[in-house]
Amino acid sequence: MTDRTELLEVALDIVPDGTVLLDKEGRVVFWNRAAEAITGYASVDLLARSVPESLEPLLAGEQLVKMEPDSSGQLGHRTLVHALHKLGHDVPVMARYFVLRDALGGRMGMAVLFHPADSLDALPHGECGNDGSVKASQAVVEDRLAAMFGDFQRGGVPFGVLWITVDQAHDLRQTHGASACDAMLEKVAHVLANGLRPAEEIGRWGDDEFLVLSHERTPEMLAAHAQVLAGLARTTDFRWWGDRVSLTVSIGAAQADRDATLASLLARAKAAMSNSFNAGGNQITSAPGGQECSPS
Numbered sequence: 169m170t171d172r173t174e175l176l177e178v179a180l181d182i183v184p185d186g187t188v189l190l191d192k193e194g195r196v197v198f199w200n201r202a203a204e205a206i207t208g209y210a211s212v213d214l215l216a217r218s219v220p221e222s223l224e225p226l227l228a229g230e231q232l233v234k235m236e237p238d239s240s241g242q243l244g245h246r247t248l249v250h251a252l253h254k255l256g257h258d259v260p261v262m263a264r265y266f267v268l269r270d271a272l273g274g275r276m277g278m279a280v281l282f283h284p285a286d287s288l289d290a291l292p293h294g295e296c297g298n299d300g301s302v303k304a305s306q307a308v309v310e311d312r313l314a315a316m317f318g319d320f321q322r323g324g325v326p327f328g329v330l331w332i333t334v335d336q337a338h339d340l341r342q343t344h345g346a347s348a349c350d351a352m353l354e355k356v357a358h359v360l361a362n363g364l365r366p367a368e369e370i371g372r373w374g375d376d377e378f379l380v381l382s383h384e385r386t387p388e389m390l391a392a393h394a395q396v397l398a399g400l401a402r403t404t405d406f407r408w409w410g411d412r413v414s415l416t417v418s419i420g421a422a423q424a425d426r427d428a429t430l431a432s433l434l435a436r437a438k439a440a441m442s443n444s445f446n447a448g449g450n451q452i453t454s455a456p457g458g459q460e461c462s463p464s
Contacts, residue, residue, distance in 0.1 A: 184366055186261070188226070188280040189268070194218055197277070204325045205367035205383035206261065206284060208254030222252035226263060226280055249282075255319055260284070283366055309371035309379055316381060317430045328390040328423040330380040330397065331437040332360070335416045335449035337376040340408075348408045349376070355406050356415065363400045365393070377441075387423045387454050394419045394452040402450070418444035419452045 177198065180187050186203035190196060195218055199211040207223060214220070219227060226249060253259045263282040270276050316327050334356055341349040357378065361370055364380065373379040380397070384390040401417040420440025424433055440455035447453075 183281075184283070186280075186282045186366065188219075188282075189277060190219075190227075190280070191277045192275055194227070201383065201385065202283075202366045205365065206259060206282070207251065208319060208325055210325050222254075225249045225251045226261070226282065254324060255315060306371060306373055306379075309369065309373065309381070312369055313379075313381055314430065317424060317433070320424050321426055325383055326385045326424065327381065327383045328387070328421060329433060329437045330382060330390070330394050331373065331420040331422075331434075331441040332378040332380065332397070333376060333418050333441055333445060334401070335418055335445065336413060340413060341376075344408055351408070352406050352413065352415070356401055356404055356417070359400050359404045360397055363397050379437075384423075387421065390421045390423055391452055391454045394421050398450070398452060416450035418449045420444060420455060421452060422455045 180189075180198060181200045183200060184202055186206045187198070187200040188196065188203055189198035195216055196214045197216070199209070199214050204210055209220065209223065247263050247265075249261060249263050251259045251261065261282040261284055263280055266279040266281075268276045268279055313329070316324075319325070320327055334353065337349055337353065340352055353372070353376065357370065357372070360378065360380070364370060365382070367383060369381045370378055382390060382393060384393050398417050398419060401415055404415050406413050406415055418441055420437045420443070422433055422437035422440060436455040440453040444451040444453045
């Protein structure tokens with residue numbers, strides 16, 4: 169029988185908000201994947217320790233909870249706080265706080281749930297404009313990728329990349345023209361951005377492709393995330409002059425390796441994407457040594 173504590177940890181680890189559990193002394197007892205991605209701090213570096221000084225603003229709401237407790241111990245509104253990412257840049261987040269009590273009402277600790285503040289009035293996790301277009305240019309994505317890789321090499325949070333191409337892009341450009349292809353790519357970008365996790369980024373990569381920067385911790389998790397994005401792409405309702413065009417994507421997934429270079433990471437992702445496309449499209453290939461799998 170599955171241990172209940174382990175089951176709860178797995179469940180909290182897939183919550184899209186950063187989720188932090190602190191004991192009554194303020195030490196971290198749980199730090200989920202979303203919290204890792206948003207702050208840059210890995211769980212293994214924080215467990216059984218106090219929150220680092222750069223993240224102390226995340227705990228500012230604890231005083232509000234003490235001042236304005238209700239029957240549930242929950243702060244009734246979201247609070248904007250500014251923390252510092254492990255790389256040093258400002259991270260504005262909307263946070264909520266929950267006092268954790270035992271059966272007798274004694275305080276056991278606190279839970280903090282938070283997400284990037286800029287996701288309130290935009291798409292959930294994609295960096296998209298009001299017209300649904302992806303803001304991040306290739307230059308922006310390159311800069312962010314270089315920063316993530318440098319942090320990873322210094323012991324930071326694991327990450328991977330998804331190199332994505334729309335299987336129908338070339339044919340659509342040939343048969344319906346560049347305007348149709350560009351409109352289709354904007355539509356797909358909007359849909360993919362809606363499927364991203366907290367702190368993930370997507371940008372156009374070349375003419376007809378996208379690159380997703382993901383903080384999934386293992387190749388298996390990265391491939392599973394790619395499956396979700398592939399499924400979203402297949403549901404894209406794209407029409408051009410009344411004609412509905414069915415869309416699929418080919419994805420190459422590559423996990424960063426501290427013993428390899430950034431150039432080799434991108435080369436592996438591109439090769440994996442090409443393998444997916446050349447195998448007929450609508451597939452995900454993990455690199456290196458990953459197995460191809462058709463989305464179900």
